[in-house]
Amino acid sequence: MKTVTRSYDSYARARAAVEAIEKAGIPSSDVSLIASQHMSPEQERREPSDAATGAGIGGVVGGGVGVLAGLGLLAIPGLGPVVAVGWLAALAVGTAAGAATGGLMGALIGAGVDEEEAAVLSEAVRRGGTLVTVRVPEDEVGRVEGLLSIHRPVDLVAQAATWRDEGWKTFDPEAPASRPTETESERKRREWRDEGMGKQA
Template sequence: MTRTLTRSYGDYETARSVVERLEEAGISSSNVSIVGRNGDGETNAEEGAGIGAGVGGAAGLLTGLGLLAIPGVGPVVAAGWLAATAVGAVAGAAAGGLVGSFIKEGHDEDEANYYAETVRRGGSVVSVRAEADQVLNVEAILDGAKPIDRTERTAQYRQEGWSRFDENADPYDREATASGRMTPPVV
């Protein structure tokens, strides 16, 4: 039986290194997805088109990275089945955009909202479809990279007034929020 395992990371580079380790461990790139903000979130089309080519010529999932604009999140780099599902959802083929993509893969609504909000706030998410005999190895790789503690981060978001991901919200500007130019969204 296939199980979807997902972790969020504070930065794109960590998530990218997790994807590389998963592929080195023999996990098929067709079972791995990554969605995140690369760098400061100021991603442009030329950068998005060249990101896959700029990962050192590696084969696999990372060579297929592309730019995707997700409502409420803004520009992200994404690859894999999760990105394809989110594109279909954004285009109206499925309900719920990024949140709907996570729910479709077996996450409950709270988890799905957390993962989408984490990407919105500049983090990155790696999600893996793992067969029963791969689960322990995949979990060790995902957890070995020190993912964000979902319980603690969700509590932090809620303390700031957040209740769920809002795809109609403006993309989150971490620098503006930190400097006091804007307040965190209350949803």
């Protein structure tokens, strides 16, 4: 099995990507979504319960069908409260069978994601993004990547380059999560950059 990941700066795009993946026949058990708690304003705001902080999913905060029906608030070590569901979320909080420690970056690396990419993906969530992760057989990788790309994921190479220009080095689990105003500013800046690149093309 291969792990395919994409980061989105719109929760709606990430949700649409998950729904497209499930409609294509990928089992819900192989799909995961992890979002900043500030990413989806339509979700009910709740503090994570003691159970969520320590281990599992808190109260359901949003829905849909398939994997999204189980979406809830939980606390991931190094990130704090997030809206999440799925196998990668279980690994990140250390509740899945065989999970040695919690943490999104460690879970991604354990799932076969390159360490540098895992750091950027984790930072993207910390800064307000939504991560969609899918486990698929090797012969399905191209099809899944195509479906996820339709919903306009973030260009992580360009994003990481921008962060490094600003002094970012790697994901820091001790760093505080971005506040809603910072998250919105980050999103608008990406949109302006993308629009500028589109005009140049």
